[in-house]
Amino acid sequence: MTAPISRGHNPLRDPDDRRLNRIAGPSALVIFGVTGDLSRKKLMPAVYDLANRGLLPPGFALVGFARRDWEDQDFAQVVYEAVRAHARTEFREETWNQLLEGIRFVQGTFDDPDAFRRLRDTVEELDRVRGTMGNHAFYLSIPPKDFPTVARQLRESGLVDDTHDPARWRRVVIEKPFGHDLESARELNEALESTFAPDSIFRIDHYLGKETVQNILALRFANELYEPIWNRNYVDHVQITMAEDIGVGGRAGYYDGVGAARDVIQNHLLQLLALTAMEEPISLSADHLRAEKEKVLAAVTLPADLAASTARGQYAGGWQGGEEVRSFLSEEGMAPDSTTETYAAIKLEINTRRWADVPFYLRTGKRLGRRVTEIAVVFKRAPEHLFSRGSTPNLGQNALVIRVQPDEGVTLKFGSKVPGTGTHVRDVTMDFGYGHAFTEASPEAYERLILDVLLGDPPLFPRHEEVEESWRILDPVEDYWASLSGPLDQYAPGSWGPASADQMLARDGRTWRRP
Template sequence: MPANPLRDVRDKRLNRIAGPSALVMFGVTGDLARKKLLPAVYDLANRGLLPPSFALVGFGRRDWDDEDFAAEVLEHVRRSARTPFDQRVWDQLRQGLRFVSAEGFDDDSAYVRLHQTLEELKTSRGTGDHHAFYLSIPPNSFEMVCERLSSHDLASRHGGAGWRRVVIEKPFGHDLESARELNRIVESVFPSDSVFRIDHYLGKETVQNLLALRFANQLFEPLWNANYVDHVQITMAEDIGIGGRASYYDGVGAARDVLQNHLLQLLALTAMEEPISFDAADLRAEKAKVLKAVRLPEDLEAASARGQYASGWQGGEQVVGFLDEEGFNTESTTETFAALKLEINNRRWAGAPFYLRTGKRLGRRVTEIAVVFKRTPHMLFQDHGSAEFGQNAVVIRIQPDEGATIRFASKVPGTQMEVRDVTMDFGYGHAFTEDSPEAYERLILDVLLGEPPLFPRHEEVELSWKILDPFEEHWAALGTQPEQYAPGSWGPDSAHALMARDGRTWRRP
């Protein structure tokens, strides 16, 4: 067989090719698996990063055999894979596909069949005693699945050979107490270094590039502190509503769904000190220090904002309001927009606040980190242009157009000394010929390799809940519904007031 032209030679050179293994996917019939996980497995195979001795086992409530499962995988690969379809790659991957049909996650007979399937794959595919269990399932099913994996001898290594790993998707609990209980359940079956908590934002190229931008460039790091930085804004905005997620979203809300995990992880990566290495323990130690140093404001009401999108026009289309979405109680106090102001009480960041916001039905889909610098102390040019110029910014765009922008002041061509803000832009799509892999490609490969730097440990999860829980308790005590905001806007008036109290404004992405 000729060499695969899509093989990632850099990963091969760095020995980042998975070894013999089987990936067991619980919840394989769900949206996440169909749209992201199954295509990511194929893309890894197409890039030459999965060995011939790899197997994928689906576990779900479908009356399928292996052929039915293969047809389902093929459909979603053709529909959503990032790399071109290659029949030879598919034929090899197809040979390692198996499906275990279950009546539910408590079906003991299904775990017996799963054990038999994994034993068969050791011989037929050479997977060895290396198994990863991906739990793409509701958190209330984690305990049941972990208990069954343990009682059926699936979570145990045999004779010291091989490994067992478990992958769990967010949410990691709904508050500090539930997060601790969830951690107790999972780590009673799998050791802590075998538990991989997925935050797919940490797999994105630009998030990882944030570390390179900070620590590989002398240009930025000396200025990356409160002596020069006025404040930092971290935004994750969506231009869609909750769609058909009423059963999941009601009672969860924007703060628990996005802010507690994605945005606080981005805050930690933006604010952390330089680690002594990129090993998991060193990265996690620095992130944990930042989260421990976060200081909650005395006035939680003034330092936070909540909203629910109303009905109206967005993008030339009439859209329903949050409370009119199917499946919602019109008295729901669940928020679709949340914003917080946080201070980091350490030498680097004291005095430079971090503003976090996330919401649905906002002006556009964008995720970015904006580091906004202080104005120059001597405004030599204040009479030669707009009063708005002079506040430089470094903006790291995470989605949809990954890259970075630097905003600085420049003279306008002409005979007058007129100064205006301009931008210098870097885009991944323009600077590199290589396509950026999907976040789940990187994360699944890291699981199979046993490399955990991009996965938050339970300490980080618990520290994040310690930050968010007081706000959630404050909002619950109010007993009022969040403020309404127009679809296509940038959130409720209270969010703009949050910034205005400090004499600042939100960036318009």
């Protein structure tokens, strides 16, 4: 666990971070499920990157909890290997040595009270020797079915109490899915609130930590250019897409019975919809941001005819990118008669003055043409009387496209005259890319989110009202699909989904964008 020492590094040299006071105070992060991919590839590297940027206190502590029969040094080696393989910032010996002093491991199972007593002894010892001062965040990187058990054990072991001592805090972090329907989401929230105060529960949607998603607020509200046209008078429709070019792979067992809509639309895409459609908040505080998002989600309605306004399918086998790939139904561990969708598209409407009669089309899928997440605000067509007699029989539609990943940025599509003696108009684009406009690399989403947890800064975390509104929207779609019988539509790998999705937009006289 050694590396060449880099001289002259000052982890606090970033003046912006110090000016904004975005440096965590004394604290410990306890990760349940440290043997999983999320911990190794995202959480541990993010902790190191925060330390490397000088945003964690010198006495920060990292505690792992799992069934493995490890000593502290075994867990430290796992963290070290994860950091070397996946950290975003340069490896520095002094940063690692500082982190190493606060790394501990507790072996146990979720149903073992003795293990949680050992965990309590461990964090209390860290309070003394590392100065973490009783400030503990518990990250549940575990299956949602285990959340209630862990919450109960934390309460009964005394790791979390109801004294509400203002001198210290205890917070819990959970990953999606937040339930599998409205009823289970409410049950999960009740189980967590039996141990933690509502404002101490942080529900992570890692998409909200992405720089481009946060830039939606700046794009809309820091520029006077867009506000006058960001409404039903000028916007024809909005398309929100999250496409993946991979299959379910080793997640087949988890994915079967969950599906694309529950996995992505209920959380990621509805959050993007809320940010796109919300009114300007009074401030960027958590309460004001959440209030405006909740208003939008509460105003979302489904069309009466779900057969015409939803589409779903499964990827077939075939060739993609020069490689032969399996169909969804032949993936290892998949039931051959599964009716779980790998592609889902729905049409939504927002019952507000700003967005009345403007459809929002949401789609997500696996084994599609390319990996991309984007929001396309498509504007109404200009009157064609000036160009209809020329060589442009159909003018295009202007569009503002916010690219969330992988090439983060914004594209504006508009019509321009083709050079020559005629009057032919062709669509062209102006493009802004984060990688070209800024020299500083964007931090990983989990860096921002973990830091926000330690700071107690919750704007990027949906509260349970948002979660419940999202399930209220999706549950009728899931119930309708469950009522259908027969196999799902198949689509070719590398395509953009089943024909039924294209037909859904064609009924409205529209087509999907090809990112």
